[in-house]
Amino acid sequence: MSDKTEKVKSAQDKWGNKTLDIGFCIVPSILLRAQQRLGLNPTQLVILIQLLDYWWDRKNKPFPSKRELGSRLGLGPRQVQRYLADLENAGFIQREERYISGKGRSSNKYDLSGLVSKLNELSPEFKEASDMKKLVEQRGGDERLKTHSKNPT
Numbered sequence: 001m002s003d004k005t006e007k008v009k010s011a012q013d014k015w016g017n018k019t020l021d022i023g024f025c026i027v028p029s030i031l032l033r034a035q036q037r038l039g040l041n042p043t044q045l046v047i048l049i050q051l052l053d054y055w056w057d058r059k060n061k062p063f064p065s066k067r068e069l070g071s072r073l074g075l076g077p078r079q080v081q082r083y084l085a086d087l088e089n090a091g092f093i094q095r096e097e098r099y100i101s102g103k104g105r106s107s108n109k110y111d112l113s114g115l116v117s118k119l120n121e122l123s124p125e126f127k128e129a130s131d132m133k134k135l136v137e138q139r140g141g142d143e144r145l146k147t148h149s150k151n152p153t
Helices: 003-015 017-022 029-033 042-053 066-073 077-089 113-137 141-150
Strands: 094-100 104-111
Touching (some): 003 017, 029 042, 029 113, 042 066, 042 077, 066 077, 077 094
Antiparallel strands (some): 094 104
16 A cells, blocks of 8 residues: 555544545645744634635635635634735735636635745754754764754754
């Protein structure tokens, strides 16, 4: 069985097929672990996670309406708009106007490349911290840690 198949089976065992049949969303762990570091309040974080739920293909930017996001979160469209503006001002997202031929302006598309860039910038530090934690937890960790800090790889 391939690693990918094992992970799918593990997710099915954990959540159950009925739950996964509704859908699932891929959220990088670093987004959750770095929430404070990124300066995201809980509502901003959950709005980003909601946007991720609509983003399945790198080339197709998500485009949920403010009303739809608000409905999921128990917020009014104006509140959602303010949080989206905050996320845009902080460089996490970029709103792009979207038009449907014959109907005119529609919901915005959301470019999440700013979020991706910010997470990629933090990744080396989080990886190093994870590696250091592993060294500290191993037998002889104190000596390995000293060697690692003198000669980081």
